[in-house]
Amino acid sequence: MTTYFVTRHPGAVEWAARQGLAVDAVIAHLDPDEIQSGDVVIGTLPIHLVAQVCARGGRYYNLSLDVSLDARGRELSADDLIRYGARLEEYHVARV
Template sequence: MTTSFVSRHPGAHDWAAAEGLAVDAVIDHLDPSIIAPGDVVIGSLPVNLAAEVCARGGRYLNLSLDLPASLRGVELTAQQMRDCGARVEEYRVIRCF
C-alpha cells in the first residue's frame, strides 16, 4: 500500500509537510495505472482521475479549500492554504455509464 500526495504547487507541498501528512511519495502528476488496491491518493484531482483511483481499489482524499474568487489562479503559500481552511476529505467517486 502506497500513499501519494499529488500536487505541482510548492505551497501545497509545504502545507502537507507542516500538517504531518504521512506520504510515501510526492508527485506532480498521477498516472492512475500505478494505483493498486489499498493505495491512497491525496490531492485535487480531476473527477475522471479520482474515479479511476477508486475503480482500481484505491482511496481518494481530496485536498479541499474554501477559496475566495480573489485567490483563484494564485500560487498559494502554506499559510494562505491554512487561512482558506485547507483539509483532506475522503471521497468515493464512481463513473456512471
C-alpha cells in the same frame, strides 16, 4: 500500500508537512494504472481520475479549501492554505 500526494504546488507540500501528513511520494502527475488496491491518493484531481483511482481499489482524499475569488489563479503559500481552511476530505467516486 503507497500514499501519493499529487501536486505541483510548493505551498501544498509545505502545508502537508506542517500537518504531519505522511506521504511516500509527491508527484506532479498521476498515472491511475499504477494505483493498486489499498493505495491512497491525495490531491485535487479531475473527477474521471478519481473514479479510476477508486475503481482500482485506491482511496482518494481531496485537498479542499474555500478560496476567495481574488485568490484564484495565484500560487498559494502554506499560510494561505491554512487561512482558506485547507482540509482532506475522502471521496469515493464511481462512473455510471
